Amino acid sequence: MRKGEAADDAVKELAVDTADELIGKGITRHQAFETVAANFGVHPHTIRNWWRAAHPELTLTDADRVTLAELQIKLARVTALNQELTARLLRRSQPSGS
16 A cells, blocks of 8 residues: 555455454464554554454443543552551461560
8 A cells, every 4th residue: 555545444354354363363463463564555553543443342442441540549459458457467366475
């Protein structure tokens, strides 16, 4: 493809299918997009964008990102609480010096 040339749906579908095949073989998305892009003569981000458009169920929405951030904060709090409670339990189970 030449720079500025619009790809038709068949080209996009072939690129996405090729990327899916590579990903299915254990190659990272990034590596798959780079490989397919080199073969199609486009930038890897172009392949990534086509892939994301073909797989909207696999990409995060803004709401998903907010939820994920909130869950990460909660996880950090629970982890800290667990560490504190574990330390208290260990102190309790140690024989006292008197």
